[in-house]
Amino acid sequence: MSDTIERIKCLIIGSGPAGYTAAIYAARADLKPVMYTGMEPGGQLTTTTEVDNFPGYPEGIDGPTMMVQLQQQAERFGTEVRIGMVTAVEFSTEVGGIHKVTVDNTKEIEAEAVIISTGATAKYLGLPSEQKLRGGGVSACAVCDGFFYKGQDVAIVGAGDTAAEEATYLANICSSVTMLVRKDYMRASKAMQHRVNSTPNLKVLYNTEVDEVLGDQVVEGLRMVNNQTGEKSEISITGLFIAIGHKPNTDIFKGQIDMDDTGYIITEGKSTKTNIPGVFASGDVQDKEYRQAVTAAGTGCMAALDAERYLATVETSEEVSA
Secondary structure (H helix, E strand, C coil): CCCCEEEEEEEEECCCHHHHHHHHHHHHCCCCCEEECCCCCCHHHHHCCCECCCCCCCCCECHHHHHHHHHHHHHHCCCEEECCCEEEEECCCCCCCCEEEEECCCEEEEEEEEEECCCEEECCCCCHHHHHCECCCEECCHHHHHHHHCCCEEEEECCCHHHHHHHHHHHHHCCEEEEECCCCCCCCCHHHHHHHHCCCCEEEECCEEEEEEECCCCCCEEEEEECCCCCEEEEECCEEEECCCEEECCHHHCCCCCECCCCCECCCCCCCECCCCCEEECHHHCCCCCCCHHHHHHHHHHHHHHHHHHHHHHHHHHHHHC
16 A cells, blocks of 8 residues: 555546536646546446437537547546546545545555445347447447447347337338347336337347357348347347446446446436435446436536535535534
């Protein structure tokens, strides 16, 4: 461990749209925020080629460029952006308490307020061909990328409500959608199953898994395998959407912050407050419903405002006590 402990007013953990927006607002409020980017600076959007649905970009923008611009905007107002990974936390349960954070297993930091924006990681199948074509036709967000496949043939993997919802969304804009379900039934609600089954250009293949994604630079097709018979077949597609879930990046906070049964941080009402005074959560780390860049940015703004108000209340209480 380091011999000296750094004391800061506002620490932001994570650097996606939520983290950078929180940094912009916190810096403008003179909270002198320090951000640690984590292992994936910029978050999930750095793996996205085109972002067409974020307000303010009429011609669209690629994800990595957008994240660089958000970082520059945050730094313009005084945010100190550092490359590093928060590896341990020790949160105070007292109002006005100091939160202790360890970075890269060596550096110790004490913070008066902490904003968690560590996001969530989309689950993939793990196939080499799938990983090779991420950003070239393989996507984990139909709402984000479906527009680029308007009028084309696509496939989607998954069996839950999210997969069913994204499949019907794609069916509205694509020529055809093939849905691959690993078991002989869907986990989605009956209402969602009915919607899937009543969509004419949506075909469901049960007991079916992806054997290989076909294509060199972009997705050109899909080789599938029936896990009951072993029979393989191929279809021509230009897009493959993976909808098998997300994992929130909250492992280091377990046991200290209230989470739901899937690991998403629970926030109070419409705020970003956690059960720990002075600790706030924004973005996909606490949102399993929408998972969009613009909603993440919105909660980043909320977290900074919540942190500013919290710190102002603490300072007022200290002044009164003094």
